[in-house]
Amino acid sequence: MSSKKPIGGTLAIEVEMRAEAASSIKALGQRIERQLTELQQLGQQVQAMAPSPARDKKLAEYDEKRRDAEYRKWTLIVQREAMGLFNHEDVEEIYCVPPKLN
Template identity: 70%
Template structure:
């Protein structure tokens, strides 16, 4: 009995799994990037708003989008760790989540 893996066997599956993992990382990164863009736009809109109920509603919307961005960033880091990537300085540098407003 041969100890060699069959052609297209385990190696093929490993390559496919890594490609799927990379695709998932890419998708989460794009979602996080879109979320941060929306967050920056909302923050800029709020700068021009006077104090009041309308602004408070926007602050609540901003903080919710911020929580979503933090969750997406955490998801990205967890997926990277699952792939064996232990250092995340580049993630923190590239995907800076702005501070809360409330």
């Protein structure tokens, strides 16, 4: 009796699971990129506005979108760690969430 596992058994399932996880991480990264672009544009709009109730409303929208972007980035890091990737310097560099505005 051979102790080798057949190709196409557990290994194939593991490969498929890792491919699915990588696909999920890629999709999340793309969503974060789009969200950060929108956030940057919104931040520019806020900074161009004079103090007013309309600016306050736009600033509140910016803050909410910024918190959501931070959360999505955190979920990306969690998913990466679940795959065994623990160095997140590239995530911090690529998905840089803009600062809070006043």
